[in-house]
Amino acid sequence: MSYKFLDHATDAFIEVTAKDLKEAFLVTANAVINLTLDQDKVEEKDQKVIVAQGKDLRYLLFSWLEEVTFVLITEGFAIKRIELEIQENKGYKINAKAYGEPLDFSKHNFKVEIKAPTFYEMKIEQNNGIFMRFLLDL
Numbered sequence: 001m002s003y004k005f006l007d008h009a010t011d012a013f014i015e016v017t018a019k020d021l022k023e024a025f026l027v028t029a030n031a032v033i034n035l036t037l038d039q040d041k042v043e044e045k046d047q048k049v050i051v052a053q054g055k056d057l058r059y060l061l062f063s064w065l066e067e068v069t070f071v072l073i074t075e076g077f078a079i080k081r082i083e084l085e086i087q088e089n090k091g092y093k094i095n096a097k098a099y100g101e102p103l104d105f106s107k108h109n110f111k112v113e114i115k116a117p118t119f120y121e122m123k124i125e126q127n128n129g130i131f132m133r134f135l136l137d138l
Contacts, residue, residue, distance in 0.1 A: 003031040012114070012136040013121065017129060021057075021086055024130040025094060028061070029068050029082050032136070036072050037108040042080035045101040050082070052094040057124045060092040061134060065117035068098075069136075073113055076103040112138055 003016045014031050018024035033039045052067045054060030071077050077100055084096035103110065115137040125131040 003027050011118075011138050012112075014134055014136070016132040018132075019129050021126075021130055022084065024132055025061075025064055025084060025086065026082060028064065028132060028134075029079070029084075029096075032065060032068050032114065033072065033079050035112060035136070036069075036114060037078055037103070037110050039078075039080060041108050042078040042100045044080050044099040046077075046099075048075070048077050048098045048100075050084075050094070050096040050098055052096075053091060055091045057092060058119065058122055060094065061122065061124060061132060062117050062119060064094055065134065065136065069114045069117070071098055072103070077101070078103045078108045114138060 003014055012035055016024055016027045018027050048071055050067050050071055052060060052063040054063050079098045079100040081099045082096050084094050087093045118135045118137055121133060121135045123133040
């Protein structure tokens with residue numbers, strides 16, 4: 001499981017590879033978190049619930065990126081670790097718990113504010129693992 005940042009002039013362009021959907025969404029969250037702050041400096045003092053839904057995997061990925069960003073930026077909650085489950089029933093739903101603490105700009109080395117995920121250049125492939133590519137507007 002891994003992620004990498006691709007070259008892009010103004011936004012964050014990220015590719016994720018994983019063995020299954022659960023791992024892919026965990027890696028995706030870690031990429032977003034590490035783009036925003038230093039995840040290794042966060043302590044697990046509190047928790048937040050994150051729920052994302054989508055009619056298909058593309059909409060689920062968009063919703064997940066939006067919700068993780070909301071918790072980080074809008075709610076100001078630095079995330080150390082996430083546990084999640086994915087349900088599939090007439091669409092997809094992620095139920096997750098994020099463990100962390102209130103965001104401290106100096107302690108967590110706040111790097112960049114994510115404005116929003118986009119559908120532009122989004123790609124999801126499922127064969128011998130999961131491949132995802134997505135763009136975040138910074």
